[in-house]
Amino acid sequence: MCSEGFSGYIEIRECIEMPQKKTAPRKTSGTKPAKKSGAMVSAPARKVRVLIAKPGLDGHDRGAKVIARALMEAGFEVIYTGLHQTPEMIISAAIEEDVHVVGLSILSGAHNALVPEIIEGIRKSGGDDTLFLVGGIIPDDDIPSLRKLGVHMVFTPGASIESVVAYIRKNVKTRTLS
Amino acid sequence: MARGPKDVTPEFTEEYARWRRKLAEHERKHPPNRKRFSTWSDMEVPLICTPEEIKDFDYLRDLGFPGEFPYTRGVQTNMYRGKMWTMRQFSGFGTAEDTNARYKMLLRGGQHGLSVAFHMPTLMGYDSDSPESKGEVGKCGVAVDTLADMETLFDGIPLDEITTSMTINSPAPILLAMYVAVAEKQGVPREKIRGTLQNDILKEYIAQKEWIYPPKPSMRLVADTLEFCTKELPNWNTISISGYHIREAGATAAQELAFTIADGIAYVQAGLERGLDVDDFAPRLSYFWDVHSDFFEEVAKFRAGRRMWARIMRDRFKAKSPRSWMLRTHAQTAGVSLTAQQPLNNISRVTLQALAAVLGGTNSLHTNSMDETLALPTEQAVMVALRTQQIIAEESGAANVVDPLGGSYFVEWLTNKIEKEACRYIHKIDEFGGMLASIEKGFPQAEIANAAYHFQRQIETKQKVMVGVNKYESKEKDLPIDVLCIDKTAEERQKNRIADVKRRRDSGRAGSALAGLKKAAQGKENMMPHILECVRSYCTVQEICDVLRGVFGVYRDPGMY
Incomplete structure (x- = not known):
């Protein structure tokens, strides 16, 4: 890898949150999600919108970032929440951003505790036909129960970017695209 | 000055050119299997x-002897003959x-030292009963909320007989204080406790992402522990400057070296x-490398x-010692x-990587x-995994x-090349x-994200092969192996x-x-004595962190990709 020609820094001074008077500092919402979209698609109005989210305290974001970038390059509009999101933060991001797909990346083993709340919250807030994907370290034994809860697909280690892209293209509810 | 092996004679150059021509001829019939x-x-x-x-190689300048500057060959004079590496799981x-x-x-099995993995809530400064900790208690490590947990963790393990490494960063001063307090309770004097605190906050912003406060006050906490340890804990490694997480996040070997x-x-x-003398604290700084799969690249990186x-x-720092x-x-x-696929293959990977670390x-x-x-x-x-080290x-x-x-x-050649790039x-x-300043510009973060993406592309296009992942995949289901289940009652x-x-x-x-x-956090004094008092009074990790959150603010992920 060459260090020349990098681009797109974000000044992190914007990412420091000072506590308001009396309120707990972490009650406030997260940083505004970073939004990028691929330049390949000519009809932006028909773009599939994908939220890639990192719930819980898990800091493993290599996979989430690689997927976010790959989906963007595949022509989707991608919103990445950044790390350490509570279920409420993810639910409101999904609703506010009016996404078609929510991809949850979890590698800490907390999936059974976090996923149901997020799916339920999004569905209750009108995201009935959202496509829910989970990626990360998910033991085989946990997959059937996640599927039952409404996760459409679980991508475990070794899943290719291509398979994720193909799955979304095939299964996203196109009627929500306008 | 004599530079380079004397082997590069006119005769050698001529012979090498001749062989190169022969190689070109050979490769017309037997082309290399990759471009x-x-x-x-x-x-x-x-x-x-x-x-x-x-040809610029100079033995004394570039390698020297083991235990001597520039330590390319190792930091100990007789290396493993005199002191085997510490096997620390x-x-x-x-x-x-x-x-x-x-x-x-592990101690009964012949391990030399302990290395504590804390669970996510402790790493992030939350207690096990906090809403943020839901589903995470005891999952990725051990739950430590108060000194009482630390007392149990080291129950029956005399702290003057073992060395302990603690992987903890934002709340590092708190866990260090707990360790010191456990030693006090065991009657072990401070100068006798030996171990390592990871305490490397910069790589959290770069790679591991277990931060709490913004970078500047976090650096103040690091300096506080550095000062405290230099004065009070002469046998404690104050910071384990870590490339591991930087590499795991996707950095190349040269980036791992450079950023670390x-x-x-x-x-x-x-x-x-802080006004410390470099020779008073630098000897207690240690490093922590990742050992990846490319055998020679890793050996070269260590050197x-x-x-x-x-x-x-x-x-640069004019250290004299x-x-x-x-x-x-x-x-x-x-x-x-x-790899999750064909997991038994991981034993082979680990063996090769461990051998590279030893040869490095x-x-x-x-x-x-x-x-x-x-x-x-x-x-x-x-x-x-432990026996693998013992076999090596x-x-x-x-x-x-x-x-x-x-x-x-x-x-x-590779050692020079990686050094130059770093x-x-x-x-x-x-x-x-x-x-x-580089972190504030997002420089290392962007470089690592780019390298991670580049690597994933190489896997997808099979330019790089991972056995069982993008080549030699099993048609049948993998051999089942037992997986540890964390007791569901741990959280309760x-x-x-x-x-x-x-x-x-x-x-x-x-x-x-x-x-x-x-009060100390709002002022300028060293916070360690106050943190020690909090710990001794059985304040929880989150209670202590919340005080500091209130003074310093919190840091949020810029979410760049």
């Missing part, structure tokens, strides 16, 4: 290295009782700004790292290289267990000779105004425990300890 050959970090490598490729899960039992098993050493430079500067640090400490020049390092085999001259080593990509390791898997130490012969790969044309990055970071047990501790503690003392810490 380009590169290391796992995608650094292009030649077919062969000869005296020509390292990182471990922790469930509650303190669960992990205490695992530690005793640049972090080291920032910590030395922080110590100097280049020692040479770079020695030169930086002597020439040779102990300040030495890059002592722990290493861990690459978690990210393990590591001083301490953790070998991953074959099942760690699926869950925390089972006892059987941990034992295989006792059977392979690799520990008999110092730096046995030193002088290999290829290894010396120095280029450090120069760039210096231009930004140091690592803190831990919540009850906090409630119990809060009920029994002197709440007046706890309250005034927290108030004292707040």
Whole structure:
């Protein structure tokens, strides 16, 4: 890898949150999600919108970032929440951003505790036909129960970017695209 | 000055040219199976290295002797003959009782030192009964909320007889204070406790992402522990400057070296700004490398790292003590290289990586267990991983000779090449105004994200092969292996425990300890004595962190990709 020609820094001074008077500092919402979209698609109005989210305290974001970038390059509009999101933060991001797909990346083993709340919250807030994907370290034994809860697909280690892209293209509810 | 092997004679040059012509002829009939050959970090490598490729090589300048500047061959004079590397398996899960039992098993199995893995809530400064901790209690490590947990964790383990490494960063001063308090309770004097605090906050912003406060107050906490340890804990390694997480996040070998050493430079500067003498604290800084899958690249990286640090400490920081020049390092085999597919293959990967660390001259080593990509390791898997180190130490012969790969044309060429690339990055970071400024610009983060993406593309296009992942995949389901399940009652047990501790503690003392810490944080004094008082009064990790959150604010992920 060459260090020349990098681009797109974000000044992190914007990412420091000072506590308001009396309120707990972490009650406030997260940083505004970073939004990028691929330049390949000519009809932006028909773009599939994908939220890639990192719930819980898990800091493993290599996979989430690689997927976010790959989906963007595949022509989707991608919103990445950044790390350490509570279920409420993810639910409101999904609703506010009016996404078609929510991809949850979890590698800490907390999936059974976090996923149901997020799916339920999004569905209750009108995201009935959202496509829910989970990626990360998910033991085989946990997959059937996640599927039952409404996760459409679980991508475990070794899943290719291509398979994720193909799955979304095939299964996203196109009627929500306008 | 005599430079380079005398082998590059006119006759050699002529012979080499002749052989090159022959090679070109040969490759017309037997073309190479790929267009380009590169290391796992995608650094292009030649077919062969000869005296020509390292013609500037100077033995005394570039290698020297083991235990002497620039330490390319190792920091100890007789290396493993005199002191075997420390076999230190990182471990922790469930509650303190669960992990205490695992530690005793590892010590009985011949492990030399302990290495504590804390669960996510502790790493992030939350208690087990906090809403943020839902589903995370005891999952990725051991739950430690108060001194009472730490007492249980080391129950029956005399702290003057073992060394302990603690992987903790934002709340590092709190966990260090707990360890000191446990030693006090065991009657062990401070100068007798030995171990390592990771305490490397810069790499959290760069790679591991377990931050709480913004970078500047976080650096103040690091400097506080550095100062406290330098004065009070003479045998404690104050910061384990870690490349591991940087590499795992996707960095190349050269980026791992560069960003980690640049972090080291920032910590030395922080110590100097505190008014400490470089030779009083630099000898207690240690390093922590990842050992990835490209065997020679890793060996070269370890060697280049020692040479770079020695030169930086002597020439840039004018350190006079040779102990300040030495890059002592722990290493861990690459978690990210393990595959969920055909998991038994991971034993082979770990063996090769561990051998690379040993031939690279590591001083301490953790070998991953074959099942760690699926869950925390089972006892059987941990034992295989420990035995792998013992087989290398006792059977392979690799520990008999110092730096046995030193002088290999290829290894010396690669060592130079990685060092040069890493120095280029450090120069760039210096231009930004140091690592803190570079992090604020998002420089290392962007470089790592780019490298991670580049690597994933290489896997997808099969330019790089991972066995069982993008080649030699099994048609049948993988052989099942046992996976450790964390007891579902851990969360409940831990919540009850906090409630119990809060009920029994002197709440007046706890309250005034927290108030004292707040005042110190708002001012300029060293916070360590106040944190110690909080810990001794059984304040929880989150209570202490919340005081500091209130004063310093919190840091949020910029979410760049």
